Amino acid sequence: MRKVPATVITGFLGAGKTTLVRHLMEHAHGRRIALIVNEFGDIGIDGDLLASCGVQGCTEDDIIELANGCLCCTVADEFLPTMQALLDRPNPPDHIIIETSGLALPKPLVKAFQWPEIRSRVTVDGVLAVVDAAAVAAGRFADTPEQMAQPDHDNPLEEVFEDQLACADMVLLNKADLLDDAALGRTHAELAAKLRPGVRVIRTSRSAIDPMIALGLSAAAEDDLAARPSHHDGEDGHDHDDFESFAVTLAEIADPAALEGRLIQAIADHDILRLKGFLAVSGKPARHVVQAVGTRIERWFDRPWQAGEDRVSRLVVIGEKGLDRTAIEAAILA
Numbered sequence: 028m029r030k031v032p033a034t035v036i037t038g039f040l041g042a043g044k045t046t047l048v049r050h051l052m053e054h055a056h057g058r059r060i061a062l063i064v065n066e067f068g069d070i071g072i073d074g075d076l077l078a079s080c081g082v083q084g085c086t087e088d089d090i091i092e093l094a095n096g097c098l099c100c101t102v103a104d105e106f107l108p109t110m111q112a113l114l115d116r117p118n119p120p121d122h123i124i125i126e127t128s129g130l131a132l133p134k135p136l137v138k139a140f141q142w143p144e145i146r147s148r149v150t151v152d153g154v155l156a157v158v159d160a161a162a163v164a165a166g167r168f169a170d171t172p173e174q175m176a177q178p179d180h181d182n183p184l185e186e187v188f189e190d191q192l193a194c195a196d197m198v199l200l201n202k203a204d205l206l207d208d209a210a211l212g213r214t215h216a217e218l219a220a221k222l223r224p225g226v227r228v229i230r231t232s233r234s235a236i237d238p239m240i241a242l243g244l245s246a247a248a249e250d251d252l253a254a255r256p257s258h259h260d261g262e263d264g265h266d267h268d269d270f271e272s273f274a275v276t277l278a279e280i281a282d283p284a285a286l287e288g289r290l291i292q293a294i295a296d297h298d299i300l301r302l303k304g305f306l307a308v309s310g311k312p313a314r315h316v317v318q319a320v321g322t323r324i325e326r327w328f329d330r331p332w333q334a335g336e337d338r339v340s341r342l343v344v345i346g347e348k349g350l351d352r353t354a355i356e357a358a359i360l361a
């Protein structure tokens with residue numbers, strides 16, 4: 028029996044994973060793709076954004092959100108039954124894509140594909156790591172001078188980032204549009220040094236990669252886990268205490284541009300890693316999406332609020348442990 032190929036998409040917060048999923052769904056050319064999405068924190072934004080993507084042939088049934096915590100730590104309770112249900116469908120998907128949270132380690136998830144219950148029916152076609160080229164170039168994952176001054180320090184960002192790269196079969200050096208050729212070349216070389224031999228790096232903007240390449244790696248990653256080193260090898264799960272998230276609920280927004288100014292200030296003042304959500308803008312029938320990666324913010328109207336849906340403005344804030352929630356809320360709501 029032919030195994031169903033599954034692609035694991037990893038990459039740090041805001042690198043362009045959801046953008047990649049959307050691109051792959053839009054260019055599926057009739058291939059039936061099912062999607063499993065997992066996010067850090069309790070409130071899923073990505074699944075909702077993808078559900079409204081309007082891609083032909085992509086129904087809400089094909090998008091499964093696993094909102095409870097970290098996929099790599101809840102494989103037995105959440106992931107395995109979901110996979111089994113997908114494979115047991117009378118008409119199983121041609122390909123399964125799993126978008127992990129930006130803080131998840133890919134290796135424990137790939138390991139789950141060794142479980143006898145699914146091993147004979149599905150294989151990991153490849154682990155794709157999406158990288159924010161501008162964030163790497165800006166030194167986002169490197170040690171700060173304070174960290175370097177401490178012996179035996181941890182750098183949680185760097186560890187997650189390196190684990191994701193070390194497990195990859197292919198890397199998308201994304202957001203290439205934000206760097207000039209020289210900076211892109213330097214970033215490319217810096218990344219290549221962290222990869223297993225033979226792993227290709229492809230420069231992309233808006234995660235635009237040919238699905239024939241991205242979804243056809245035939246890597247059977249579950250068979251060579253030993254070749255994919257992790258900072259957490261030998262540990263049972265990993266700890267989430269390094270990062271935290273919370274949601275801020277706002278009233279209808281009269282002036283989104285003014286709010287954007289406050290958000291940029293709050294992100295800079297509190298070193299917020301990621302902020303995203305939806306806004307209800309006064310007098311506008313459409314939902315307004317806000318996406319911030321560091322202080323770079325994008326906003327757009329994605330679809331009309333639906334009948335029976337609450338026009339709620341809610342933003343999810345993610346950062347390293349120790350975020351000053353009270354001060355951040357005050358700054359955003361001011």
Ligand SMILES: Nc1nc2c(ncn2[C@@H]2O[C@H](COP(=O)(O)OP(=O)(O)OP(=O)(O)O)[C@@H](O)[C@H]2O)c(=O)[nH]1
Nearest residue numbers: 040041042043044045046129202232233234318325
């Ligand atoms: N300039 C630029 N922006 C990009 C590119 N790719 C994605 N973005 C933007 O970056 C932001 C984050 O993109 P997502 O696709 O949501 O990133 P993600 O990795 O899914 O984020 P998390 O799920 O929160 O970890 C969005 O505003 C995207 O529009 C790119 O190549 N260039």
